[in-house]
Amino acid sequence: MDHPHIAPLDDQNAIQIAELFASFSDPTRVRILSSLLAGEVNVGDLVQSLGLSKSAISHQLRSLRDKRVIRARKQGRQVFVALDDEHIKELFQRGLDHILHT
Amino acid sequence: MDHPHIAPLDDQNAIQIAELFASFSDPTRVRILSSLLAGEVNVGDLVQSLGLSKSAISHQLRSLRDKRVIRARKQGRQVFVALDDEHIKELFQRGLDHILHT
Numbered sequence: 648m649d650h651p652h653i654a655p656l657d658d659q660n661a662i663q664i665a666e667l668f669a670s671f672s673d674p675t676r677v678r679i680l681s682s683l684l685a686g687e688v689n690v691g692d693l694v695q696s697l698g699l700s701k702s703a704i705s706h707q708l709r710s711l712r713d714k715r716v717i718r719a720r721k722q723g724r725q726v727f728v729a730l731d732d733e734h735i736k737e738l739f740q741r742g743l744d745h746i747l748h749t
Numbered sequence: 750m751d752h753p754h755i756a757p758l759d760d761q762n763a764i765q766i767a768e769l770f771a772s773f774s775d776p777t778r779v780r781i782l783s784s785l786l787a788g789e790v791n792v793g794d795l796v797q798s799l800g801l802s803k804s805a806i807s808h809q810l811r812s813l814r815d816k817r818v819i820r821a822r823k824q825g826r827q828v829f830v831a832l833d834d835e836h837i838k839e840l841f842q843r844g845l846d847h848i849l850h851t
Contacts, residue, residue: 656780656845660849661776661779661783664844665776667844669770671767672773672774673767675763677758677766677770678758678763681766734847735847738847744836745836746766
């Protein structure tokens with residue numbers, strides 16, 4: 648009988664990984680992240696395209712920034728947001744592909 | 750001024766994607782999934798290696814099966830569980846790499 652060696656993650660890493668995936672586990676955040684796949688977006692355009700209140704979007708954007716899933720920059724009176732890096736982009740894209748193409 | 754076209758996901762897809770990621774967003778489920786990355790595992794060995802109760806593990810395994818993240822097969826009196834497919838494996842592995850290597 649085969650008993651492969653199982654090396655479980657330590658608790659701290661498991662919590663961090665769970666938190667990363669949790670940032671993708673809300674439908675509004677999913678819609679925001681999906682809108683950022685093609686590149687940086689103006690927050691005003693995002694609010695308009697999602698048809699949600701500015702305060703609801705701002706709340707989720709803050710939460711995504713806190714978890715370093717997105718980054719933001721100001722230009723004059725406008726704010727632009729983008730996915731934080733290529734890893735986040737690929738990770739999210741794979742989840743999206745899995746659902747859309749199965 | 751550039752105004753890229755934003756095509757948001759529809760609500761149903763956003764909910765499905767959020768649910769997929771939600772299945773990775775609990776530390777116990779993360780530890781279980783991480784133990785399955787190398788291949789199929791006997792549930793008895795899994796319980797032993799994670800140091801959690803059989804009922805806690807069984808509860809999470811049921812939830813992961815319901816979401817088709819893992820599959821199970823019986824062999825005599827033993828139950829073996831495995832990640833459901835390569836997409837799930839790669840998706841989870843990427844999240845894990847992102848946390849462990851940054």
